[in-house]
Amino acid sequence: MPTDSAVRALADVPREPGAAKPDPIVVADDVVRRFGGMTAVDVQHVEIQRGAITALIGPNGAGKTTFFNLLTGFDKPSSGTWTFEGRSLHGLPAARVARKGMVRTFQLTKALSRMTVIENMRLGAGSQPGENLFTALVPPLWRAREREITEQAEELLVRFKLDHHRDSFAGSLSGGQRKLLEMARALMSKPTMVMLDEPMAGVNPALTQSLLGHIQALRDDGMTVLFVEHDMHMVRHISDWVIVMAEGRIVAEGPPETVMQDPAVVDAYLGAHHDTDLGDDALLSDDVAEQLEAEVQAEEEKR
Amino acid sequence: MDWTNLLVNVAGEIIAPTTAAYALAAIGLNIHFGLTGLLNMGQAGFLLLGAYGFAIATIAGWPLWAAVLAAILAAVVFALILGIPTLKLRGDYLAIVTIAAAEIVRIVGRSTTLTDLTGASSGLRGNSYKHTFQDASPFPDGTWELGPFEYAINASNSWWIRIVGWGVVALACLLIWLLMRSPWGRVLKGIREDEDAVRSLGKNVYAYKMQSLVLGGVIGAVAGIIYVLPRAVQPDAMGRSMTFFIWTILLLGGAATVFGPILGSMLFWAALMLIKLVMRGTVPETVMRSEQIEQFGWIIVGITLMLLVIFRPQGILGDKKELAINAH
Ligand SMILES: Nc1ncnc2c1ncn2[C@@H]1O[C@H](COP(=O)(O)OP(=O)(O)OP(=O)(O)O)[C@@H](O)[C@H]1O
Ligand SMILES: [Mg+2]
Numbered sequence: 063m064p065t066d067s068a069v070r071a072l073a074d075v076p077r078e079p080g081a082a083k084p085d086p087i088v089v090a091d092d093v094v095r096r097f098g099g100m101t102a103v104d105v106q107h108v109e110i111q112r113g114a115i116t117a118l119i120g121p122n123g124a125g126k127t128t129f130f131n132l133l134t135g136f137d138k139p140s141s142g143t144w145t146f147e148g149r150s151l152h153g154l155p156a157a158r159v160a161r162k163g164m165v166r167t168f169q170l171t172k173a174l175s176r177m178t179v180i181e182n183m184r185l186g187a188g189s190q191p192g193e194n195l196f197t198a199l200v201p202p203l204w205r206a207r208e209r210e211i212t213e214q215a216e217e218l219l220v221r222f223k224l225d226h227h228r229d230s231f232a233g234s235l236s237g238g239q240r241k242l243l244e245m246a247r248a249l250m251s252k253p254t255m256v257m258l259d260e261p262m263a264g265v266n267p268a269l270t271q272s273l274l275g276h277i278q279a280l281r282d283d284g285m286t287v288l289f290v291e292h293d294m295h296m297v298r299h300i301s302d303w304v305i306v307m308a309e310g311r312i313v314a315e316g317p318p319e320t321v322m323q324d325p326a327v328v329d330a331y332l333g334a335h336h337d338t339d340l341g342d343d344a345l346l347s348d349d350v351a352e353q354l355e356a357e358v359q360a361e362e363e364k365r
Numbered sequence: 366m367d368w369t370n371l372l373v374n375v376a377g378e379i380i381a382p383t384t385a386a387y388a389l390a391a392i393g394l395n396i397h398f399g400l401t402g403l404l405n406m407g408q409a410g411f412l413l414l415g416a417y418g419f420a421i422a423t424i425a426g427w428p429l430w431a432a433v434l435a436a437i438l439a440a441v442v443f444a445l446i447l448g449i450p451t452l453k454l455r456g457d458y459l460a461i462v463t464i465a466a467a468e469i470v471r472i473v474g475r476s477t478t479l480t481d482l483t484g485a486s487s488g489l490r491g492n493s494y495k496h497t498f499q500d501a502s503p504f505p506d507g508t509w510e511l512g513p514f515e516y517a518i519n520a521s522n523s524w525w526i527r528i529v530g531w532g533v534v535a536l537a538c539l540l541i542w543l544l545m546r547s548p549w550g551r552v553l554k555g556i557r558e559d560e561d562a563v564r565s566l567g568k569n570v571y572a573y574k575m576q577s578l579v580l581g582g583v584i585g586a587v588a589g590i591i592y593v594l595p596r597a598v599q600p601d602a603m604g605r606s607m608t609f610f611i612w613t614i615l616l617l618g619g620a621a622t623v624f625g626p627i628l629g630s631m632l633f634w635a636a637l638m639l640i641k642l643v644m645r646g647t648v649p650e651t652v653m654r655s656e657q658i659e660q661f662g663w664i665i666v667g668i669t670l671m672l673l674v675i676f677r678p679q680g681i682l683g684d685k686k687e688l689a690i691n692a693h
Contacts, residue, residue: 160567192548
C-alpha cells in the first residue's frame with residue numbers, strides 16, 4: 063500500500079493534467095516529438111514528485127515509451143525542455159543522463175544475452191575504476207570495488223529470485239526472468255530515479271507481489287519511481303500518483319483510486335463506453351468483456 | 366615427393382615472421398570484432414599505414430623507437446578519422462567506411478605523386494629501412510641452425526625478426542587476456558551485445574568504441590612493421606585480400622578468444638603451404654601450372670571461410686555455448 067508520507071505530500075495536489083507538485087524531481091515543459099507528420103508526444107507541462115511512485119498509463123501508442131526515451135536521452139525531441147533535480151537534461155546523451163541518477167529499463171528487454179547473469183549485474187554498477195582502459199591492466203586497482211559490486215549484485219539476485227541462474231548466460235533466461243534481470247541491473251547503480259517501462263509484463267503474480275514490495279521499500283529509502291504499466295491492479299496496488307497519457311498528451315492526473323473515473327480517461331481508453339468504470343475489477347470478468355464485445359459489434363453493424 | 370622437406374617447410378611456416386604478423390593483425394581485429402563487435406573491414410589499411418610510417422621515418426633517419434612511434438601515431442590518427450564520423454552510426458557504416466579508407470591508403474600510397482615518399486606502386490625496398498632493426502639485435506651476425514631450421518641470425522628473414530615478432534605476439538596476448546577479464550573488457554562485451562543497454566547503464570559507448578578501434582588499429586600497425594621487415598613495403602600486397610585473410614584467421618581460430626588468432630594464423634599458413642607443396646608434387650604441370658596451384662590455394666581459403674561461418678562460427682577455440690545463444 064502507498065506509504066502515508068508520499069500520499070500525504072500529494073494530497074493537496076489538484077487532480078488535473080500538469081498539476082504542480084510540492085517537491086518535483088522532474089519538470090517537463092512543452093516536450094514535443096513528431097515522427098513525420100504524426101505527433102507522438104505533446105506534453106505541455108508535467109511534474110513528477112520526488113520520493114513517490116508514479117504510474118504512467120495510457121492506451122497502446124499513447125506515447126509513453128517515446129516520452130521515456132525523450133526524458134532519458136535515447137531520443138531527441140522536436141522541441142521542449144525538462145529538468146531533473148533542477149538541472150536541464152536537454153540534449154544530454156543517454157549515458158550522462160544515467161550517470162546523473164536517472165536510470166531506465168526498456169519495454170523490449172535488453173538483456174545482454176551472451177554474458178552471464180552476474181556479469182550483466184556487474185555492468186550496471188557505477189564508479190568501477192577498472193572500466194578505464196589503463197587501470198584495467200592493473201587488477202589490484204579495481205579488485206576491491208569488484209568485490210563490493212559482486213556482493214551487491216548477489217543480494218539483488220536473491221531478491222529477484224535469480225540467484226540460481228547467477229552463472230547462466232542471460233540469453234538462456236525466460237522472458238520474465240530477463241525483465242527481472244534488467245530491473246535488477248538498473249538498480250545496481252543505486253539511482254535517484256528509476257524509470258521502468260512495463261516492468262511486470264510476463265512476470266508471475268507471486269513474484270510480482272514480492273517485487274512490488276521491493277519497489278516500495280526502495281521508495282521508502284528515498285528513490286523516485288516512474289513506471290509504465292497496463293495492469294491496472296498493479297497500478298492501483300503500488301502507485302502513489304497516476305498520470306494518464308493519450309495520443310501524446312497528458313489527459314488526466316490523480317491518485318490511483320479516483321483517476322480511473324475521470325471522464326477524460328474513460329474517453330481515452332474506451333471511446334463511447336462511458337458507463338464502464340475502468341478501475342472496477344469487474345471490467346476484467348468475462349460477462350463484461352462479452353457485453354463490451356457485443357456493443358462494439360452492434361456499433362460496427364450500424365456503420 | 367620429399368616428405369621430410371615438405372614437413373620442414375610446413376613447420377617453418379608455423380614460426381615464420383609472416384605468421385606472427387598475421388597473428389598480431391588478427392589480435393587487433395579481435396579487439397574490434399571479437400570484443401566490441403565492430404566490423405572493421407579494412408585492417409590491412411592499418412598494417413599498410415604502420416609499414417609506411419615505420420619505413421618512411423627510418424629512411425628519413427629516425428631511430429628505431431621513433432619510427433615505431435610514427436607507425437603507432439599514424440594508426441591512431443587513422444582510427445580517429447574513421448571512428449569520429451562512423452561510431453555513432455549503426456555498425457554496417459563502419460564496415461563500409463573501413464573498406465573504402467583502407468583502399469584509399471593503398472591507392473594514395475601507390476600513386477605517382479608521392480613517389481619520393483612511398484616509392485609509388487613499386488613500394489619501398491626492404492634494405493632501405495631494415496638497418497635500424499637489425500642493428501638493434503644483440504646477437505652476432507651469421508646463420509644459426511635449430512633442428513631442421515636454418516636462418517640468418519639478423520639479416521632479413523632472420524631469427525631476430527622471429528624472436529621479436531613472436532615476442533610482440535605474446536605481449537599482445539597478455540594484454541588481451543588482461544583486458545578480457547577486466548571491467549573494461551566487460552563494457553566492450555556489453556556493447557557487442559546491445560549498445561543501448563550499456564548506454565542506459567551510464568557508460569559512454571562512443572568513447573569505448575573509439576578506444577577499441579584505436580587499440581586494435583595500433584596493434585595492426587605494429588603487425589604491419591613485422592610484416593614488412595623481412596620483405597619490402599608493397600602497397601598492392603597489403604590490400605583487400607590481406608584484410609580477408611586476417612578475417613579468415615580470426616574466425617578460424619575463434620573470435621573473442623585469447624589464443625584463437627595465433628592458432629588461426631599458424632593453421633592458415635601451414636595448411637596453405639601444405640596444399641601448395643602436395644599439389645606441386647602430385648599434380649602434373651599439364652593439368653595445373655605452378656601459379657595456378659597458388660591461386661587454387663586461395664580458392665580453398667575462400668571455401669574454408671564459407672564453411673567456417675556456416676558450420677563452426679565460433680572457430681576452433683570459441684565457446685560453443687556462447688555462440689549457441691541468439692544475440693537478441
Ligand atoms: N521510431 C518511430 N518512428 C515512427 N513512429 C514512431 C516511432 N516510435 C514510436 N512511434 C509512434 O509513436 C506513437 C507512440 O508510440 P509509443 O511507443 O511511445 O507508445 P506507447 O504508449 O509506449 O505504447 P505501448 O503501450 O503499446 O507500449 C505510436 O503511434 C508509434 O507508432
Ligand atoms: Mg511502450
